[in-house]
Amino acid sequence: MEESRKHFPDLEEIESEMRRLNHRGKYRRALRSTVGTLLVVAALAVLAATLFLPVMRVTGTSMEPSLSAGDIIVGVKNSQYLPGQVCSFYFNNKLVLKRVIGTAGDWIDIDDNGRVFLNNVPLDEPYVQEYSKGICDIELPYQVPDGKVFVLGDNRETSVDSRSTAVGCVAVDEVVGRILFRIWPLNHFRYLGEL
Numbered sequence: 001m002e003e004s005r006k007h008f009p010d011l012e013e014i015e016s017e018m019r020r021l022n023h024r025g026k027y028r029r030a031l032r033s034t035v036g037t038l039l040v041v042a043a044l045a046v047l048a049a050t051l052f053l054p055v056m057r058v059t060g061t062s063m064e065p066s067l068s069a070g071d072i073i074v075g076v077k078n079s080q081y082l083p084g085q086v087c088s089f090y091f092n093n094k095l096v097l098k099r100v101i102g103t104a105g106d107w108i109d110i111d112d113n114g115r116v117f118l119n120n121v122p123l124d125e126p127y128v129q130e131y132s133k134g135i136c137d138i139e140l141p142y143q144v145p146d147g148k149v150f151v152l153g154d155n156r157e158t159s160v161d162s163r164s165t166a167v168g169c170v171a172v173d174e175v176v177g178r179i180l181f182r183i184w185p186l187n188h189f190r191y192l193g194e195l
Helices: 011-051
Strands: 055-057 072-076 086-091 094-103 107-110 116-118 148-152 175-184
Touching (some): 094 107
Antiparallel strands (some): 072 175, 086 094, 086 175, 094 148, 107 116
16 A cells, blocks of 8 residues: 655745735735725715715705706805805705895895895896795895895795795804705706806
């Protein structure tokens, strides 16, 4: 009976095994590095979205035709709002989008046909398709109080906004932010900061 021999690897086999182990180690380090980088980027994106650039989905019709239900928009946190800008705020635990019409000290008036006047000057409102006085139970002309903004929806017939005492003017510190971009649907991507 032949005695079994133990096989000892030769130099070529040892080098081949070392290359394989080295390659596996490099792959694991690269994978760990990639996963770590992706986690940091995701955390920073969530932090930025929460603190500076909120991403929102439009529901309802009060901002049509400028914004439609299902649109996804990006805002920016801000403390100053100008007439014409679209802003978001919470009303009855729901995020609402409206257009800033006037700021502290401004006089707002709305005629019977729904035309809006800011400090006795008729507003040029290319974003409104059909004028309507809508639900208006405030006394006009109306002066915007300090620290607040007067907001209206673009779809004046259906929008419940600062014309109603149920909503009233919105405190600037309650505004989540102003809308910068519509990012979805992609074929309607648009900068909205200066509307």
